[in-house]
Amino acid sequence: MPQFYVEGLFVTKLAVRKKRKKGLLSPGAVEPYARTIWTNSPKEAIQIATDELQGGEWTEGPKVIQTTEEQRMRFIGAPELPGFSVPPPKKQKR
Numbered sequence: 143m144p145q146f147y148v149e150g151l152f153v154t155k156l157a158v159r160k161k162r163k164k165g166l167l168s169p170g171a172v173e174p175y176a177r178t179i180w181t182n183s184p185k186e187a188i189q190i191a192t193d194e195l196q197g198g199e200w201t202e203g204p205k206v207i208q209t210t211e212e213q214r215m216r217f218i219g220a221p222e223l224p225g226f227s228v229p230p231p232k233k234q235k236r
Contacts, residue, residue, distance in 0.1 A: 146187040147210060149176045150203020158199050172201055176211070 153161070157171035177194070179187040184206040191204050209217075 143180050143182060144208070145178050145180050146184055147176070147178055147207050148187050148191040148203075149174075149205050149207070150191075151175065151201045152195055152198045152203075153201055155195075155197030158197065167201075175204070178210075 151172050152175050153167065153171045154173065157167065160171075161167045175191065175195075177191060179190050181187045181190065187206050188204050192200070
């Protein structure tokens, strides 16, 4: 079973109710969503992610990808934070 990374932005159930009453959506109500989901297809991954919102609604996304954020950042050559990189192995003297 492959793993899919689902990303997007959503608003909570409470924010959806407020939006319907007042017609406005506060910027603080939008939350990021990023999870790894093991399923057989991307459609199943989106369905599971939508179910996890528990009444919330997507504002942007969901986007399904098969590479992690770490892999994408390494691919584009983004700088790493100090202390997180693996030091090269030391050569042993013989």
